[in-house]
Amino acid sequence: MEGRKPGNIRCPLCQHVFDPSDRGCRTGCPMGKSCSLVCCPRCRYSFPMPESKVIDFLKSLFPKGTRA
Amino acid sequence: MRTGTARVDPQAATVILVGNPNVGKSVVFGTLTGRYVNVSNYPGTTVEITRGEARDRGTVYEIIDTPGVYSLLPMSEDERVTRDILMREPGARVLQVCDAKNMRRSLMITIQLAEMGVPLVLAVNMADEARERGVMPRLELLEERFGVPAIPTVAVRKKGTDRLLPLMAHPVAAAPRVRYGDRIEAAIDRMEALLPPDTPVGRRALAIMLLCGDDSLSPWLAESVPGHRVREMNEVRNRLIGEAGEDIAYQVNQTRLAWIDRLLGELGQEPAPPAGRDLAQRFGSLAMDPVYGIPILAGVLLLAYGFVGVFGAGYLVDLFEEVLFGRWLVPAVAWAVDRVLPWPFARDFLVGPYGMVSMALSYAIAIVLPIVGTFFLGFGILEDSGYLPRLAVMVDKVFKKIGCNGKAVLPMILGLGCDTMATLTTRILETRKERVIITLLLALGVPCSAQLGVILGMLASLGLAATVTWLALLLGVILLVGYLASKVIPGESSDFILEIPPIRWPQIGNLAVKTMARIEWYLREAVPLFLVGTLVLFVADRMGWLLLARNVAEPLIVGALDLPPQSTDAFLIGFLRRDYGAAGLYDMAKAGMLTNLQVVVSLITITLFIPCLANLLVIIKEHGPKVAVGMALFIFPFALLVGSAVNFGARWLGVRF
Numbered sequence: 001m002e003g004r005k006p007g008n009i010r011c012p013l014c015q016h017v018f019d020p021s022d023r024g025c026r027t028g029c030p031m032g033k034s035c036s037l038v039c040c041p042r043c044r045y046s047f048p049m050p051e052s053k054v055i056d057f058l059k060s061l062f063p064k065g066t067r068a
Numbered sequence: 069m070r071t072g073t074a075r076v077d078p079q080a081a082t083v084i085l086v087g088n089p090n091v092g093k094s095v096v097f098g099t100l101t102g103r104y105v106n107v108s109n110y111p112g113t114t115v116e117i118t119r120g121e122a123r124d125r126g127t128v129y130e131i132i133d134t135p136g137v138y139s140l141l142p143m144s145e146d147e148r149v150t151r152d153i154l155m156r157e158p159g160a161r162v163l164q165v166c167d168a169k170n171m172r173r174s175l176m177i178t179i180q181l182a183e184m185g186v187p188l189v190l191a192v193n194m195a196d197e198a199r200e201r202g203v204m205p206r207l208e209l210l211e212e213r214f215g216v217p218a219i220p221t222v223a224v225r226k227k228g229t230d231r232l233l234p235l236m237a238h239p240v241a242a243a244p245r246v247r248y249g250d251r252i253e254a255a256i257d258r259m260e261a262l263l264p265p266d267t268p269v270g271r272r273a274l275a276i277m278l279l280c281g282d283d284s285l286s287p288w289l290a291e292s293v294p295g296h297r298v299r300e301m302n303e304v305r306n307r308l309i310g311e312a313g314e315d316i317a318y319q320v321n322q323t324r325l326a327w328i329d330r331l332l333g334e335l336g337q338e339p340a341p342p343a344g345r346d347l348a349q350r351f352g353s354l355a356m357d358p359v360y361g362i363p364i365l366a367g368v369l370l371l372a373y374g375f376v377g378v379f380g381a382g383y384l385v386d387l388f389e390e391v392l393f394g395r396w397l398v399p400a401v402a403w404a405v406d407r408v409l410p411w412p413f414a415r416d417f418l419v420g421p422y423g424m425v426s427m428a429l430s431y432a433i434a435i436v437l438p439i440v441g442t443f444f445l446g447f448g449i450l451e452d453s454g455y456l457p458r459l460a461v462m463v464d465k466v467f468k469k470i471g472c473n474g475k476a477v478l479p480m481i482l483g484l485g486c487d488t489m490a491t492l493t494t495r496i497l498e499t500r501k502e503r504v505i506i507t508l509l510l511a512l513g514v515p516c517s518a519q520l521g522v523i524l525g526m527l528a529s530l531g532l533a534a535t536v537t538w539l540a541l542l543l544g545v546i547l548l549v550g551y552l553a554s555k556v557i558p559g560e561s562s563d564f565i566l567e568i569p570p571i572r573w574p575q576i577g578n579l580a581v582k583t584m585a586r587i588e589w590y591l592r593e594a595v596p597l598f599l600v601g602t603l604v605l606f607v608a609d610r611m612g613w614l615l616l617a618r619n620v621a622e623p624l625i626v627g628a629l630d631l632p633p634q635s636t637d638a639f640l641i642g643f644l645r646r647d648y649g650a651a652g653l654y655d656m657a658k659a660g661m662l663t664n665l666q667v668v669v670s671l672i673t674i675t676l677f678i679p680c681l682a683n684l685l686v687i688i689k690e691h692g693p694k695v696a697v698g699m700a701l702f703i704f705p706f707a708l709l710v711g712s713a714v715n716f717g718a719r720w721l722g723v724r725f
Contacts (some may be wrong), residue, residue: 008094012451013460013568017090035311036589037486046489052584 011040012047020049079656082130082157083122083236085163086150086181088173089136092193095223096116096165097133100233118148122581124233132157138173138506140180140273141280141317148284154184155268155288160520161239162188167510168220170329171205176329178214182242185270189235195220195228200349200570207333213331215243225575241270246327248276248320255279256310261302262297268476269340269344279305280317298655348571350589355455355566361462368455372446373535376521377528380442381654385525389658393426401425420607428602431651436522437587440647445579452582461568483514488682490514491690500691507687508699511679512545512706518590518647523671526654534668539673541714545567594645601644604652605637628712638670639677646680664725665718675713678703 008017018038037046118133135146142148150605154162161592163179163360166174171192190210207218210374211469217235220281221228247253259275262523267274276334278301284668289298300708308316354360402419409415447480447647450456483490490510494503517524610615618625618633625639635656642649656662662670678700679687688696718724 007089013457015457034595034611036585037489039489044489044492046486048582048585048589050578050581050585052581052588054584055581 009038011043011045014040015046015065016040016042018042050056080235080300081127082132084132084134084153084157084160084162086134086154086162086166086177086387087136088138088167088170088177090223091167091174092131092223093163093165096193096221096229096232097131097192099226100129101224108144108490113271116324117153122233124237127237128235129233132160133338133371134581138176138235139176139321140184141277141320142284144184145496151284151635154186156270161189161236163191163236165193165221165223166218167192168192168195168204169201171332172325172328172709176241176324179244179246179324179327179475180273183246183270183273183276185241187239188214188242189219189232189239190214190216191221191223191229192234193221193223194219196222196225196572197317197570198637200572202337203491204337205332206337209335211226213244216240224578232329245272248323251308251325252279252319252352255304259301262293263299264292264311267292269630273633275321279308280320281305291689292575333475335476342501350566351452351570352458355458355571356461358462358465362466365459365462368459369539372443373524373528374444376443376524377526378440380439380521381528384438384442385435386657388549389430393430393434398430417606420606421604422606424602426597427605428598429595431602431648431655432591432598435651435654436518436594436647437590439525439532440590441485441517441587442519443524444590445583447517448579448582448586452572452578454569455572457568482512483516487511487514487516487679488686491550491683491686494690501522504691504695507545507691507695509549511683511687511699512676513542514673515542516646516680517586518594518645519675522647522650522654523675524652525656526667526671527656530664530725532669533558533723534664537714537725538671538675541710542675544712550580566614587704594647597645598648601641601648605641608640628664628708628715629673631666631670632656634661637672639674641682644675644676644681646674646677649674649677665723668710668718668725672714675708676703676707676710678707 009020010028018041031045036051038049039046085093097120098120100122102122106621116135120131120133122129122131134150137147137150139147140151142151142156152230164174164178164181166178174192178188192198192207192210195204204220207220210218216239219228219231219235221232223229247599248256256272256275256279260271260280263271274285290299293301305316312319344350346400347471351364355364398419400416404665405415405418414425418424421427450459452564464563487510491507494506494510527538603612608617614637618636619638621639622633625636630633635653636655638649638652640649641652650671653662653667653674657667679683684700687699
């Protein structure tokens with residue numbers, strides 16, 4: 001398999017670090033299809049994945065140089 | 069051994085990342101390799117191994133991220149995979165990521181890596197948090213004792229990580245040798261003598277693993293050591309067990325921990341943080357206090373109120389609504405429609421009173437977006453500064469002090485993110501009665517983040533008295549229902565499990581990503597519903613149902629709440645999304661259609677009003693239609709009752725806000 005592995009993320013409420021894959025809230029919610037919220041497995045706090053398409057796009061306009 | 073489909077330069081030097089779980093190893097990996105990497109399962113396991121490539125001054129490194137481990141004497145599949153990778157990558161260099169706040173745990177692995185004799189560099193990560201807590205070890209002494217570089221890093225901020233790759237060019241093996249006592253040392257010597265001359269890692273490490281009874285080495289032994297030697301090794305181990313007892317691994321670990329404790333004592337810690345840090349820590353403690361925490365919360369709300377209400381709801385909404393939509397977008401669409409689709413129906417559908425552009429997009433983009441955008445930014449600052457967990461602890465303490473069950477508190481704090489998800493959270497409660505009561509509490513009195521943003525925006529234009537009234541009433545209702553719930557719910561309260569981070573300045577980059585992620589989430593979820601809601605109003609208006617609804621609702625909306633009949637629309641669309649309803653009221657207030665008292669009454673009513681469609685569907689799913697209808701039948705008159713009580717009470721007292 002080749003692809004991007006999402007890094008672990010830290011819950012802003014309880015600070016628990018977890019792998020966000022399969023942690024989407026979508027399974028239980030009727031709004032799930034378009035929802036990017038993830039739920040912390042420890043405290044259940046829900047928050048959007050800290051990823052932004054807009055910021056990714058802006059970053060892609062100004063690519064970093066390769067490490068010297 | 070290579071796994072999966074990773075495409076890696078065959079000339080690349082290999083660097084294996086090793087560390088305890090949750091020490092920021094993956095962040096270090098991401099910083100060194102960039103974002104796109106190869107992921108594969110380790111052969112014969114479900115354990116994922118991530119590989120990437122890094123370059124430094126002409127040298128290409130293959131970086132392997134291994135599963136987090138507590139020991140290299142494997143007790144789990146993850147630990148076995150990490151140990152096996154170390155054994156099967158001859159010549160690899162090791163970058164151990166340590167947790168600066170918990171060096172005792174990290175050094176357990178360092179000792180084992182030293183015994184393996186692998187070339188080693190230490191990245192002492194989360195150095196900022198360790199310094200803030202005053203537990204940062206003195207790294208120059210650590211480097212001296214181990215003879216390998218120890219670099220302080222803050223991987224999430226890319227601090228110190230640029231020093232790691234250059235050090236991987238010529239790393240050396242760590243020096244220290246823990247002595248395990250005469251009996252075990254003698255057995256180690258005998259075991260080492262039986263091992264073949266070319267072992268994949270240090271013979272001492274292998275000897276200790278074998279003496280500790282590491283069965284996972286059997287395949288390697290079968291491949292590399294003649295059968296009679298393996299039998300001799302078993303005899304050495306059995307003799308040691310006879311002399312020292314069964315628990316060799318326990319004795320080895322205890323010796324290592326005692327050695328680490330002595331070392332940490334000798335290392336000492338960096339000097340105490342500067343006074344400013346003390347001030348931050350003091351503020352952090354006060355923010356959790358049930359007495360001092362309240363004025364701090366009031367101050368935080370005041371700041372949010374100014375930022376969201378004055379800047380977001382005032383300046384930004386004016387810019388978006390009056391300039392972008394009022395002067396540009398709506399006239400442009402009207403002009404285009406007149407020329408391309410010159411039918412009154414099309415014009416009405418797009419730019420009429422219930423038009424897709426003039427109402428749905430105008431509400432979503434021009435009114436709600438600037439308000440929730442500033443609110444999300446403010447909320448992100450609260451999260452990243454470390455205040456939010458403290459607020460949760462403080463609220464928990466306050467609730468417990470007045471006899472409320474702790475279980476009633478957690479979903480309410482989660483509801484500030486999304487009520488629908490918080491309703492699903494009630495599954496963690498033990499009895500059905502608990503789940504129903506907390507679900508009711510959520511549906512009744514906890515505004516979701518988007519609605520809270522719009523409400524703050526509206527309150528800001530009224531002044532402090534209106535805000536205090538709204539807040540006091542809402543808190544009063546929540547506390548009252550929470551208290552009653554705690555009387556009905558039997559059993560012990562459940563405590564929070566929160567790690568309290570230090571108070572710190574949020575990072576601009578993190579805040580930007582976080583705020584944009586929330587705005588993108590809001591746009592994806594809210595705009596389609598705003599369009600559907602407007603379509604419902606458009607059709608209802610065309611069919612004459614809207615007038616009918618206003619007439620039916622008139623005794624309540626006009627008679628009890630003393631609001632204009634048009635505010636019925638806001639309550640109707642508020643059912644689709646609470647922030648949409650609040651935006652309707654905001655629009656009316658801005659157009660001068662509501663007095664200050666009417667704004668307060670309408671906000672209190674819509675905050676307590678029936679939950680949004682998604683939340684109601686989840687309530688049906690969780691508790692069945694009967695309970696959902698029962699809740700709706702309670703909430704609907706209750707919200708109107710409180711709203712009309714405020715209306716008549718304020719009039720009687722002569723309060724106009």
